[in-house]
Amino acid sequence: MKRRTPDYYHRFECIGSACRDNCCVGWEIDIDDEAYGDYCSVQGAFGQRLMEYIDHRRPYHFIMEGDRCPFLNTRNLCDIYMNLGKDRLCQICTDHPRFYETYGDRLEAGLGLVCEEAARLILNNKDKLLFIDEGEGQEEAEDPWLQMLNQVREQVILLLQERKRPLWERLALVLSQAMILQEDYSRQDKKSMSAHIHRQWTVERPHEDPADVKGWFLDCIEFLQSLELLTDQWEKILDLAYDKVREENIVFSDPDPIFYEQLMIYFVYRYFLRSVYDFQLLDKIRFAIFSCLAVRVLETAVSDQENIPPKEIARLYSKEIEYSEENMEALNEEFLFSEMFEKQKLLNAVSIVF
Known part of the structure; x- marks a missing residue:
């Protein structure tokens, strides 16, 4: 099987108790069948504790204490890890924040932006992102459309990394x-498609006044407010941003182009090849661009009110959107029916904020 990972993938190590937004807080933690059988075999006082804090109805999961995993101790360390070892964590705890996607004979892995260390x-990262390919596959057996979409994705990433071009132009x-x-x-x-992949494209910058796209900014924030809100912090950021944009014409300073290049590539890498199943490659690009725009607008709107760096806004966006099936479904539906994601509206917004 062919395996692809970003070059930072193998450098990841959980920072444990130093993490400010612990992944063992605020989430229901499912237990896979293998781990459940293992935990049922544990003897002694710790085995009794395991049995007490597991819901033994399928799907198995830990019984939370408030919003905390019952095995997250007062030092924010995992008692299962400390008593049984890392090899006996349930699968979701072993994998997080890693994600995996399998396309035929191709396995792709990455790190989810929701984790602060990831x-x-x-x-x-200030260097151009590289990908590591390992293993072998049977090219002739691979879906030809998957091969084509992979070529498209590679060209998109190369274009996003053309740092001689301004960021707005790359996104446009x-x-x-x-x-x-x-x-x-x-x-x-x-x-x-093959001819268009390698075509030399040009684009002119729309000459938009920020006041002319103010309505789009408000629509963007209102849409995010309408979704399932997972944290009070995110709700506060959205409320502050909405009030700021509504009351003022916010001024966008020069962005950090490498930051948004890496953010854009993260979304493209993680989601683009899924279009082999739903045929919606354009929506994967619109999702990536909308995500960068949302982070940029929120970053600018709250920067003078809250000491929240862009990286943290991007991480919270990931947590609220990517890690909520309900919110991802709502976003996909908006792509189909909302004027907010029309090409010219996105281009106008890109021109203003980047």
Whole structure:
């Protein structure tokens, strides 16, 4: 099997009690069948404690104490890890924040932005992201559309890494290219798609006044407010940002282009190939661009009121959106029906904030 990982993947190590937003707090923690059988075999006082704090109805999970895992001790360390060892953690605890996607004979792995240490590795990186390919697969057996989409993704990432171009231009080119490639994909026209992948694209910068796209900023924040809100901190950020944008014409300073390059590539890498299943490659690009725009607007709107760095806003966005099935479904539905995600509206917003 072929395996691909970002170059930072193997550098990840959990920072344990130093983590400010512990992954053992605020989430229901499921227990896989193998781990459940293992925990049922544990003897002594710790075995009794395990049995007491497991809900023995399927799907098995720990019985939380408030919003904390019952095995997260007062030092914010895992008692299962400390008493039984890391090899006996349940699968979800072993994997997090890693994610895995399998496409035929291709396995792709990465780190979720929701984890603050993963966010540091992803967003503080100043070098161009590289990917590590390992293993072998049977090229002739791979879905030809998967091969084509992988080529598209590679070209998108290379374009996003063309640092001689201003950031707004890179995002605008990626969106414009995706619009055309979606038409090719919908027609199942491999020849046209192949030609468009390597076409030299140009784009002109829209001359928009921030006041002209103020309504879009408000719509963006209102949409985020309408979703399932997982944390009080996120709700506060959205409320502060909405009031700021509504009452003032906010001024966007020069962004950190490498930060948003890495953020954009994170979303493209994680989600783009899923279009082999739903045929919506354009929506994967719109999701990535919308995510960068949302983080940028929130960063600018709350920077003078709250001491929250852009990396933390991006991490909270990931937690609220990516890690809520309900919110991801709502966003996918908006792509189908909302004018907020029309090409020109996104291009206008990109031109203003980047």
